[in-house]
Amino acid sequence: GSGGLHSFYSVYLLLMCLLSGSQNITVMAVLSVQHIVFDSAIWPALSSWQVALSSLWMGLASFYIQGNSNALSKIDLTAGYVGMQDFDPARVFVLIALSLWASLLLWLIAGFSHVARRVPQPDHAAGAAPAAVETSRPAMKASSSHPSQTTGDHLSETAARPASLSAFLHTIILHQMAIGTGVAMVAMAMRQHIMVWTVFSPKLLFLTSQSIHVFSLVTAMVVTRCLLYRNV
Numbered sequence: 001g002s003g004g005l006h007s008f009y010s011v012y013l014l015l016m017c018l019l020s021g022s023q024n025i026t027v028m029a030v031l032s033v034q035h036i037v038f039d040s041a042i043w044p045a046l047s048s049w050q051v052a053l054s055s056l057w058m059g060l061a062s063f064y065i066q067g068n069s070n071a072l073s074k075i076d077l078t079a080g081y082v083g084m085q086d087f088d089p090a091r092v093f094v095l096i097a098l099s100l101w102a103s104l105l106l107w108l109i110a111g112f113s114h115v116a117r118r119v120p121q122p123d124h125a126a127g128a129a130p131a132a133v134e135t136s137r138p139a140m141k142a143s144s145s146h147p148s149q150t151t152g153d154h155l156s157e158t159a160a161r162p163a164s165l166s167a168f169l170h171t172i173i174l175h176q177m178a179i180g181t182g183v184a185m186v187a188m189a190m191r192q193h194i195m196v197w198t199v200f201s202p203k204l205l206f207l208t209s210q211s212i213h214v215f216s217l218v219t220a221m222v223v224t225r226c227l228l229y230r231n232v
Helices: 002-019 021-043 048-065 078-083 087-101 102-118 122-128 130-143 145-160 163-189 194-226
Strands: none
Touching: 002 087, 021 048, 021 078, 021 087, 021 102, 048 087, 048 102, 048 163, 102 145, 102 163, 102 194, 122 163, 163 194
16 A cells, blocks of 8 residues: 555656756755655644645645746756667657656655555454454443444444545645636636747646646546555
8 A cells, every 4th residue: 555655656756866867866855855854744734635735836846946947948858868779759758747747746646645654554454353352342242232333433434544535636636627727717818918829828738738647646546545445
């Protein structure tokens, strides 16, 4: 579960260090330290949707810290050719895209990993059951007179397990949809502006690319959530 997410985060961070220029290695190191501080000191006091918002906002801020902007000329094309001997358009596109949105995706992965680690795991509950049988027998006898209450508590606990992950994912989706709607409305209102092709069009292009990456990551998170709770 969360161990696999942490391993994926580490592999992606290593890949970004290889793809990024030397000037961004320090940025990646600072991001890693920030993730540790948030994971240990800030996120434990926040709810799932607050973790999602802080991950999104820190990721969007880190996008500009990497040296990116809303200008197409600022895209680092050299990241797409690292380690390649022959030209492959598909691999070049994937590497450039992963490098461009590295900080945002890393923040979202770190936030999702934190929330997944806070949610009780089904296999932990199953593994702890045999050891607790002897100590829980008096409590079971005491509660046997109210079977409906016991069943209701069990069902509510089972239903509450994936709730925090759902809140995390829903917050990301709603936030991205709100940003997309707002930018589209502004671009529509300013369609006669003299700077429409140099300001608003690149912003819409970057937002489209960002939404594709975020929703792709959310899809992967949904699959991970289903795998974590397939036995619940």
